[in-house]
Amino acid sequence: MTRPLKILLFVLSVPLLILVSWLTYHETRVPQNEREVLNRMIELLKEQRYDKGAQIAQNWVKDTRRDASRDWVMYDQIAFLYVAKAYNKPGSRDDSVRLAQENLEKSLGLFENQNQGDISVELFEIGGAYERIGDISDKQKCESYEKARELYVRQLASIKGDSYTAYGKTILLEPVRTEMRKHLDATNVKYMNAGCQSH
16 A cells, blocks of 8 residues: 555545544443533434434433433423324334323323422323324224313413512413413314213
8 A cells, every 4th residue: 555545545544533533422322410411301302203313312310320300301302202203203103102201201290299389281281192192093093082181170270379470580370361261162162073971
């Protein structure tokens, strides 16, 4: 091999080695906190790598060295990934819907076991995920809309008062309730249009 050819191969191999090293680090890095986990999940969502995003969050939840009090947030996000997968990859829709529902149930269970001192809209968010599942599911449409309705009603009942103040900001609660009522009304219409029977 001639000297110029060796130099050319060396010059070409260095950027390739850097790229391979970066890709390896990028794929194998372990998030150090919840924000890094959520940011990595967003990256993978944009790349439509839903299962990898869910795997990162599941690994985070299984790590016993961290505070598990907010695991319901991770299960919410895993469910959101699977709802997005169901929308974008119809071939795996039934499996994605099932996985989304499983993670929403985990989130709801953990959330309900916490001391609910502050106002939270978690039930509304979980209800919204169930509503979206109803929108895309053929087999779970009625059950999902019914679960969404139940959670919206519970959320509305839990928001009391005219305003809520936290971190120096005051939020008027009537617009929040109005938004929730819109979702409840829309879900009721979808439920009826799907021919669902009330239980």
